[in-house]
Amino acid sequence: MEAFFASLVSVAFHGTALGMILYVISVGLSVTMGLMGFANLAHGVFAMAGGYVLTTAISRFGAPFPLALVLAFAFVAAASVVLERLLYSRLYTASDLEQVLFTIGLIFIAVAVARFIYGTLQQPVVLPDYLKGQFALLGRDFPAYRVFIIVFSAVMVGLLWFGVERTRWGAMVRATVDNRAMAQSVGIDTKRLFTLTFALGSGLAGLGGGLGAEIIAIQPSYPFENLVYFLVVVSVGGLGSLRGPFVAALLIGIADTACKYWLPQYGAFPIYVATIAILLWRPAGLAGRHA
Amino acid sequence: MSAHAGGYSADPRIRWIESLPWIVAVAAFFALPEYLSLGARILIYILYALSLDLIVGYAGIVTLGHSAYFGLGAYVAGILAAKAGIGDPMVQLAAAAAAGALLGIGTGAIILRTKALTLLMLTLAITSVMLEIANKATALTGGADGLSGVIVAPIFGLFRFDIFGKTAYLYCLLALLIGWWLVRKMIYSPFGTSLTGVRENSLRMHAIGAPVYWRLVLVYTLSATIAGVAGGLITQTNQFVGLNVFSFESAGELLVMLILGGVGRIYGAFVGPVVYLIAQDLLAKQFPEYWYFGIGTMLVLVVMFARGGILGILDSILVKLRRRP
Secondary structure, eight states: OHHHHHHHHHHHHHHHHHHHHHHHHHHHHHHHHHHHOOOOTTHHHHHHHHHHHHHHHHHTTOOOHHHHHHHHHHHHHHHHHHHHHHTGGGGTTSOHHHHHHHHHHHHHHHHHHHHHHHOSSOOOOOOOGGGTSEEEETTEEEEHHHHHHHHHHHHHHHHHHHHHHHSHHHHHHHHHHHOHHHHHHTTOOHHHHHHHHHHHHHHHHHHHHHHTTTTTTOOTTHHHHTHHHHHHHHHHHOTTOSHHHHHHHHHHHHHHHHHHHHOGGGTTHHHHHHHHHHHHHOTTOSSOOOO | OOOOSOOTTSOOSOOGGGGHHHHHHHHHHHHOGGGHHHHHHHHHHHHHHHHHHIIIIISOOOOSOTHHHHHHHHHHHHHHHHTSOOOOHHHHHHHHHHHHHHHHHHHHHHHTTSOHHHHHHHHHHHHHHHHHHHHHOHHHHOGGGOBOOOOOOOBTTTBOOOTTOHHHHHHHHHHHHHHHHHHHHHHTSHHHHHHHHHHHOHHHHHHTTOOHHHHHHHHHHHHHHHHHHHHHHHHHHHTOBOGGGGOHHHHHHHHHHHHHHOTTSSTHHHHHHHHHHHHIIIIITTOHHHHHHHHHHHHHHHHHHOTTHHHHHHHHHHHHHHHOO
16 A cells, blocks of 8 residues: 555656646647647747757756756747747748648758757756755655756746736737737737747747756657647647646646556557547637637 | 639549649659659559548648558558458458548547647547557557568459569559549539538538538548558558558658648649659658758748649749730
């Protein structure tokens, strides 16, 4: 019984860490899809880029870990503004098919570039000493790095929620998600709002990719392999919502960890089946408005 | 989407230019005997792209999961040949088609109730489920090692699959001819027109009383059946099935081929695979990094500047030439 309880705690803990990472990466996708209705399959590219920035900053330039995290956010956010202004913004009114194709094209390009610069091997993550050991809590030992991931992500999530619920910018975002034409006509500069929100969402993806580099391995096939996970979080959670994807990400993180721990012979099969079931039950996602 | 080749209003008779692909295919058989295995692969992908064009181009269903049906067909044919000892190619193909149809109607009936992102996500999830099954049911599928030992008996007991790939090429050509004829017939029928109607304005189709949902399920099932046949063919010609038939990359590549040729115009599905697979044969092995970079760049450029693909570009050139006095 004690052994079972210990594994239960361990699964919940590791699952929460994975779920937090998934949320930090995917929340930007949820907001941009809700705001602009843009099917951005290339969102994983931003997460991968964040991972590469972090590992390069640490191993090549010896940057301290916190600085590397800031760099991952800043780099990816800045790059995404360029992409948004140059390419994405031209396709806001295009059909779903065109957006899907365009973003698949971006994935192919990013995969090729990553392979060209870094090769196909997984990037090692050098953690600082203070994140290496174990962290004792209630008589149990937890890996310090995962504790850090959970706490840090929770702070980010809190800040984000505060920003969206309590600030003027957040009110503008919510208004635009609800009714873009109305928001425009009361004088909200939706174009600027899009760019800003896109940059923030992509930056968060970069941060999540860097933060989770040890859990979700940084390698060129990253945007392909993890795309399903990010999309599951967003579609199960509900587009344009903040809380829905949070619940979905935690559910998926914990369910995925539990499956790998107790039912390894089924792989990710139960996750996909559960996703299909949830989407059939609520096509707009857990927090989505019914269409 | 601008003017497209098919439609109820268009003249359904076969024009002379439509014989061009077949002339090229037969000429290639005699002129390029050392490239017949690539040729057979191209023919199979044309059939596969044709099935995708039916739902993406005509019915306007955006899917990332078409490889589920292709892969299922491939595995059904492979399992029959390697595990059940049924070597007859016609039986294998019929089973692949039936499997594609069954999965198509089962999944189509479910996912076509949704739309946009949810639909996209469901198609991806279904393919992922299939991939996981193929990966984990190692007793049947060989798992990550793939399924080898696929034995294909002579067609009708008469034509053996030779090592030069002559039989395989002609066999695939015949399958494509039948598939093309069916798809063309369907597109030029009232049913095909109603699909275009759904794509352009599904609300209005509902309003005039068209059974939109059932038409979509029907076309989805037909498309899945054709994809299943294409999968069966790829197993028979390769005599091997691997997990990559279900991969997201392969579904992406298929979309790339279709877009490159031109969506919603039948012959786009012919041009795209020819150009893509020949270019891949020439370039991909030497420069894998540049290859993917090129594919990605091309996709972005096609979406930005040439939404009709190669055939769309040809069309606009023709229009300009005709306008000149």
